[in-house]
Amino acid sequence: MSNTLKILHVEDIQTDAELVKRELQKSGISFESLWVPDKETYVEALEHFNPDVIICDHSLPSFTSTDALKILNDTGKRIPFILVTATISESFLVSMVKNGVDDYLLKDRLQRLPTAVLNAVEKVSAEKDKDRYYHEVISQEKKFRALIENISDAILLLNRKGEIIYRSPSATTITGFLSEEVLHKKLDNSFHPDDLTEARHMFKHSYLCPGVVMHESFRILHKNGNYIWVEGSITNLLHDENVNAFIVNYRDITERKKAEKLLQKSEANLKAIYNNTEVSYVLLDKKLNILAFNERTSYIYKRLSGEEFVEGIDFLSLSVIKRIRHVNEKLLKVLKGKKINFETEGADNDGVMIWLSVSLVPVLGDENNVIGVVVSTEDITERKRDELQKEKMTSEIIRHNKNLEQFAYIISHNLRSPVANIIGLSNMIHSTPNMKSEDFKRCMDGLEVSVKKLDDTIIDLNFILQTRKEINEKKERVYFTELINDIKTSINHLLEGRDITIKTDFSELNEFTTIKSYIHSIFYNLISNSIKYRDPHKPALIEINSKVHNSKLVISFKDNGLGIDTVAHKNTIFGLYKKFHPQIEGKGMGLYMVKTQVEMLEGYIKIISAVDKGTEFVLEFPLHDSVAQESKSK
Amino acid sequence: MNLINDTLEINKAMKIKEPKCLYKQVMLIDDNELDNFINEKILETNHFAKRIFINTSAKSALEFLTNISTVGENCGEIYPEVIFVDINMPLMDGFQFIEHFKKGLEDKVHKPKLVILTSSVYHEDKQRAKDISPDIIFLNKPLTKDLLSKIEDK
Structure with a gap:
């Protein structure tokens, strides 16, 4: 607005108009005025003059001030309108003010006119400002409302009591409930019963902490009867006069929650597998510190050492790990990217053997570099026991087969040999008509020898078969010193008058629970062999002693006799009817019987010998063999 | 039959009155004296050889x-010209003898026929003999005229 006021003066009498003008000029107001005497000029002036203020005389010949005001109001323009009149009734004044007159003056009091003009102009200007401001606010609010009502997040305003006083349309979208169904009701009603306590707790907390935003997720009721997951926040703005409410906003996270639940479930499944598997898993970092391990780990390793596995400690600091052979080298190889499998064994706290199968696998990072190691360990004790049992059975079967083969061999050689001779001799007698009596006698002798040999062999075989039968005899405690004395007495005729010394040492172990007749036969055969095959050119010395080694009884028989070439005869030393000293009488059954009986007692025999260097037999018998005991009790 | 004719001619030339024999010398190796007796008698009865050397051990035979x-x-x-050897003997058995013989003595002067003469009917023994050399003749005791003719034919 320019500083020069444009004043439109509606007046039918020119002198009066002059009077008003003079009065205004007197006041020093900068103005420009237009005087219009009738309706036509007034309407035109409203349109073209653009007045800042209108001064109107009440009584005009062509129209009244009431008409003038109406015309102005009809244009929609807001121009200060000041009424000038000679007299005025109160009721008229009220109607004029109602219609928008800003001020009035009596004609005889024109001196107040400048003030009235200025006031009216100022009043309208203020009104206009107010209007503009009002419109601005309205449009602003419209914007916010549009925002609030169009975003997918639901917004609620709750009063002090927790009742819903405002609800954005998306709340309907999310919950299915219409605003009229829930407005002015407590929000409490919509929570899942299980979440209610927590929800109330949060409200209480928010109430106590104004202005603080709190986040939480809950299940709330959907109109369809299901509960949906929502996530949101609450802010207590009760103290803010303009708001005076709790502001709650929330969004539907049901889908996300479902996915989370699925993930949790699959994670739980994995964890369940991880913790319930028979295999122990230990995860190590690059420095071989324990990052994680499953429940089985503690079970497997605790049995071996009593040590606890703890996250963060050095894997190699555990004594049970340190005991594994070359474990350092193995882990170093794995850190270089190699995969290693091995088996290891140890005794648990009760001394029971445990076999473990361990595999060390490198964990590779994004660039194929080793970032850690997975150690998986499985207790394979049972499998191993089965394997050992199977091995034992297999070796037993092989042994039986060998025995059968040997039997076939014996039958073909030792039984066939006298039979062949009998046939040969009888053929000869038949086909030689005039046999010399000397030859005939030899034939008859030969027949007798052959028949005797046949009978002996049959008796031997019967004896061997008897020995091989299941052991029926009960085990009893045998004292070696007693055993030696018994044998010495029974072979007294062999010892007497000969330079033979038997030296014994059973200080380490003098007793053995076993089948007495077998151990007696073994001792008897070995001692009598040593005597039989002694070196006739020097005094004979037989040394017998017992030892305990690796929970096995080890008995050694050592002589200084003729010895056997163990290289040339390595496959036949313990064979039936095998003889190595043809000049000395014997059937070749002694060592065969010794070996058979040693094996019947679950033992093992080996020979160390050389020609003229003497002979040593070493016998081993198990002292505590639980596997063997088990198989026997079956 | 050539052999027989040869022998006959030799006998004629030497004017020997003894019955004609197939071979001049054969050797028997067996640790059992009874076997040796029987074998010797059968060889004699069948006029198999003029002279029979008997050895009771493979070692002494090799020597x-x-x-x-x-x-x-x-x-x-x-x-x-023929060596009969038993298998089952102490210290050195028939197979060991043949191996030693083939390594050290055979082809030097003569190549005698090698006959394994055993009471064994064990199949593996026969196979083992075949594996060492297909020329080895494997005979089961007791020795008979029929068996002797097998040696002739070979």
């Missing part, structure tokens, strides 16, 4: 053969 082979060309008169 004997080594000794006579040192005579060289002239040992023909005493070198056995």
Whole structure:
């Protein structure tokens, strides 16, 4: 607005108009005025003059001030309108003010006119400002409302009591409930019963902490009867006069929650597998510190050492790990990217053997570099026991087969040999008509020898078969010193008058629970062999002693006799009817019987010998063999 | 039949009145004296050889053969043309004997026929003999006329 006021003066009498003008000029107001005497000029002036203020005389010949005001109001323009009149009734004044007159003056009091003009102009200007401001606010609010009502997040305003006083349309979208169904009701009603306590707790907390935003997720009721997951926040703005409410906003996270639940479930499944598997898993970092391990780990390793596995400690600091052979080298190889499998064994706290199968696998990072190691360990004790049992059975079967083969061999050689001779001799007698009596006698002798040999062999075989039968005899405690004395007495005729010394040492172990007749036969055969095959050119010395080694009884028989070439005869030393000293009488059954009986007692025999260097037999018998005991009790 | 004719001619030339024999010398190796007796008698009855050397161990037989082979060309008169050997003998069995013989003595002067004469009917023994050499003749005791003719034919 320019500083020069444009004043439109509606007046039918020119002198009066002059009077008003003079009065205004007197006041020093900068103005420009237009005087219009009738309706036509007034309407035109409203349109073209653009007045800042209108001064109107009440009584005009062509129209009244009431008409003038109406015309102005009809244009929609807001121009200060000041009424000038000679007299005025109160009721008229009220109607004029109602219609928008800003001020009035009596004609005889024109001196107040400048003030009235200025006031009216100022009043309208203020009104206009107010209007503009009002419109601005309205449009602003419209914007916010549009925002609030169009975003997918639901917004609620709750009063002090927790009742819903405002609800954005998306709340309907999310919950299915219409605003009229829930407005002015407590929000409490919509929570899942299980979440209610927590929800109330949060409200209480928010109430106590104004202005603080709190986040939480809950299940709330959907109109369809299901509960949906929502996530949101609450802010207590009760103290803010303009708001005076709790502001709650929330969004539907049901889908996300479902996915989370699925993930949790699959994670739980994995964890369940991880913790319930028979295999122990230990995860190590690059420095071989324990990052994680499953429940089985503690079970497997605790049995071996009593040590606890703890996250963060050095894997190699555990004594049970340190005991594994070359474990350092193995882990170093794995850190270089190699995969290693091995088996290891140890005794648990009760001394029971445990076999473990361990595999060390490198964990590779994004660039194929080793970032850690997975150690998986499985207790394979049972499998191993089965394997050992199977091995034992297999070796037993092989042994039986060998025995059968040997039997076939014996039958073909030792039984066939006298039979062949009998046939040969009888053929000869038949086909030689005039046999010399000397030859005939030899034939008859030969027949007798052959028949005797046949009978002996049959008796031997019967004896061997008897020995091989299941052991029926009960085990009893045998004292070696007693055993030696018994044998010495029974072979007294062999010892007497000969330079033979038997030296014994059973200080380490003098007793053995076993089948007495077998151990007696073994001792008897070995001692009598040593005597039989002694070196006739020097005094004979037989040394017998017992030892305990690796929970096995080890008995050694050592002589200084003729010895056997163990290289040339390595496959036949313990064979039936095998003889190595043809000049000395014997059937070749002694060592065969010794070996058979040693094996019947679950033992093992080996020979160390050389020609003229003497002979040593070493016998081993198990002292505590639980596997063997088990198989026997079956 | 050539052999028989040869022998006959030799006999004629030497004017020997003894019954004609297939071979001049053969050798028997067996640790059992009874076996040796029987075998010797059967060889004699069948006029198999003029002279029979008997050895009760493979070792002594090897020693004997080594000794006579040192005579060289002239040992023909005493070198056995057939060697009968038992399998089952102490210290050195028939197979070991054959191996030693083939390694050290065979082809030096003569190549006698090798006959394994055993009571064994064990199949593996027969196979083992075949594996060592297909020329080895494997016979089961007791020795008979039929069996002897097998040696002739070979």
